[in-house]
Amino acid sequence: MKKIEVCLSPELLRHYEVAHKTVVVIDILRATSCIVTALAHGIEKVVPVAEIEECRAYQAQGYLTAAERNGDHVEGFDFGNSPLAYLDTDLKGRKLAMTTSNGTLALTMAKKMGAGQIVVGAFLNRSALLQYLRDHAREVLLLCAGWKGRVNLEDSVFAGNVLDELLDKFQFSDDACGLARSAYYLGKKNPTRFLADSSHFQRLKERGAMADIDFCLTPDQYDLVPVLQGEALVRLD
Amino acid sequence: MKKIEVCLSPELLRHYEVAHKTVVVIDILRATSCIVTALAHGIEKVVPVAEIEECRAYQAQGYLTAAERNGDHVEGFDFGNSPLAYLDTDLKGRKLAMTTSNGTLALTMAKKMGAGQIVVGAFLNRSALLQYLRDHAREVLLLCAGWKGRVNLEDSVFAGNVLDELLDKFQFSDDACGLARSAYYLGKKNPTRFLADSSHFQRLKERGAMADIDFCLTPDQYDLVPVLQGEALVRLD
Numbered sequence: 138m139k140k141i142e143v144c145l146s147p148e149l150l151r152h153y154e155v156a157h158k159t160v161v162v163i164d165i166l167r168a169t170s171c172i173v174t175a176l177a178h179g180i181e182k183v184v185p186v187a188e189i190e191e192c193r194a195y196q197a198q199g200y201l202t203a204a205e206r207n208g209d210h211v212e213g214f215d216f217g218n219s220p221l222a223y224l225d226t227d228l229k230g231r232k233l234a235m236t237t238s239n240g241t242l243a244l245t246m247a248k249k250m251g252a253g254q255i256v257v258g259a260f261l262n263r264s265a266l267l268q269y270l271r272d273h274a275r276e277v278l279l280l281c282a283g284w285k286g287r288v289n290l291e292d293s294v295f296a297g298n299v300l301d302e303l304l305d306k307f308q309f310s311d312d313a314c315g316l317a318r319s320a321y322y323l324g325k326k327n328p329t330r331f332l333a334d335s336s337h338f339q340r341l342k343e344r345g346a347m348a349d350i351d352f353c354l355t356p357d358q359y360d361l362v363p364v365l366q367g368e369a370l371v372r373l374d
Numbered sequence: 375m376k377k378i379e380v381c382l383s384p385e386l387l388r389h390y391e392v393a394h395k396t397v398v399v400i401d402i403l404r405a406t407s408c409i410v411t412a413l414a415h416g417i418e419k420v421v422p423v424a425e426i427e428e429c430r431a432y433q434a435q436g437y438l439t440a441a442e443r444n445g446d447h448v449e450g451f452d453f454g455n456s457p458l459a460y461l462d463t464d465l466k467g468r469k470l471a472m473t474t475s476n477g478t479l480a481l482t483m484a485k486k487m488g489a490g491q492i493v494v495g496a497f498l499n500r501s502a503l504l505q506y507l508r509d510h511a512r513e514v515l516l517l518c519a520g521w522k523g524r525v526n527l528e529d530s531v532f533a534g535n536v537l538d539e540l541l542d543k544f545q546f547s548d549d550a551c552g553l554a555r556s557a558y559y560l561g562k563k564n565p566t567r568f569l570a571d572s573s574h575f576q577r578l579k580e581r582g583a584m585a586d587i588d589f590c591l592t593p594d595q596y597d598l599v600p601v602l603q604g605e606a607l608v609r610l611d
C-alpha cells in the first residue's frame with residue numbers, strides 16, 4: 138500500500154521526504170478555501186507568494202491580488218483572505234496573486250523543498266481531493282499550514298478526515314496521523330462545535346468573520362483540485 | 375485560571391513563552407520514565423546532557439552514565455535507556471549523567487530557552503506530577519520530546535491525560551491541547567492497543583523491549599516529581 142503522512146506544522150517539514158510525493162497543502166481558515174473558491178468562480182490561475190512585496194509586483198502585470206496578515210486584509214490589495222469575496226465578482230479568465238500568513242507560506246515552502254507534486258485541499262473540495270488521491274496520487278504528505286509555526290486544530294481535523302477516508306488505499310506511516318485522526322473522530326459529529334474554542338476560529342469570530350468560518354467548514358462544494366503547475370495553481374477538474 | 379499549553383515537538387518550542395512557566399518534559403519511551411525510575415531507586419541526582427561526549431566527561435567524576443541513540447544502548451556507558459535497568463541495582467547516593475536521542479535534548483533545550491522551572495513527567499509518576507501542578511505550578515507548558523523533531527503518539531497521549539486531569543484548574547490555551555486530548559480520549563480504554571502501531575512502540579518492540587514499553591505505560595508507580603535544580607534533576611517528594 139502507498140504511504141500517507143501528516144506534517145502538523147510547516148516548521149517540521151524538513152523531517153519529511155517530499156521529492157516523490159503528492160503534498161496536499163491545507164489551510165482551512167482560510168487560504169486554501171480561498172484558492173478553491175477563486176478557481177471555482179472563474180479565476181484562471183492563482184500564484185501563491187510568500188511576501189507582500191512579491192504580491193505587489195504582480196499588480197503591475199494586471200493580476201488581481203489578495204493579501205492577508207494576522208487575519209486582516211492588507212491595504213492596497215483587491216482581496217484579503219475571505220473566500221466569500223470571490224462569490225459575486227466577475228473573475229472569468231483573471232489571474233490572482235495571493236499572500237497569506239500561513240497557507241501561501243506552506244505552499245512556497247513545499248515547492249522550495251522540491252515536492253514531487255503540490256495540490257490544495259479544503260473542506261470545500263474534499264470529495265474531489267479524495268477522488269484524486271485515490272486515483273492518481275503517489276505517496277501522500279498532508280501538510281497543515283498551522284498558525285505561525287504552531288499546529289492548529291482545523292487543519293489537523295481536515296487531515297484526519299482525509300486519512301480516515303483513505304484508510305483502504307493508504308498506510309499511515311507517521312504518529313501525527315494518529316493525532317489528526319483522533320481529533321477528526323471526536324469532532325466529526327459537530328465540527329463547528331468541536332472547533333469553537335480553537336485559536337483561529339476564535340480570532341476570526343472576534344473579527345466578525347463567522348460567515349467565513351461557516352463557509353470554509355462546508356464540505357464538498359466544488360468539484361476541482363488546485364494543482365501547482367510552475368508558479369501557479371490551476372484547476373484540475 | 376492559569377493557562378496550560380502543549381508543545382508537540384521541541385522544534386516548535388521557540389514559539390512558546392517559557393520564562394515564567396513550569397515546563398513539563400515528557401519522553402514516555404523512555405527517557406523521562408528512566409529518570410523517574412532512577413530517582414525512585416536511590417539515584418541522588420540525574421544530570422541530563424545533550425551530547426555523548428559531555429556524558430563521557432561525567433564518568434571521570436565518578437558518575438554512573440546512561441547513553442542511548444536511536445533506541446540503542448551506546449557502548450561504554452553503564453546504562454542505555456531501559457528503566458528496568460535501575461530496578462535491581464544498588465544505586466543509593468549515586469549520581470547519574472544521561473544522554474538520549476530526544477528526552478535529554480528536550481530538557482537541555484527548555485533550560486537553554488530560560489524556562490522558569492523544569493520538571494519531568496511520565497506515566498510512572500503521573501499522580502505525583504498532577505498533584506504538584508495543581509498545588510505549586512505556575513502556568514504550564516507540556517513539552518513532548520517526540521522523535522527527532524517529529525511528533526509522537528505516546529508523549530502526546532500522556533500530555534492529553536495531564537490536560538484532562540487539570541481541566542478544573544487550568545485553561546487550555548493552544549490548539550495542540552485539542553489534538554493531545556483527542557488522542558488521550560480515544561486511547562484511554564486501552565492505551566497499549568491504541569499505541570501499538572505508533573512508530574517508537576514498533577521500533578522498541580522490534581528490539582525486543584516490550585517489557586520496557588509495558589513498564590513505561592504503567593501509571594502511578596512512584597510518588598515523586600523530578601525537578602531541575604541547577605544542572606541536575608533531583609526528586610521532590
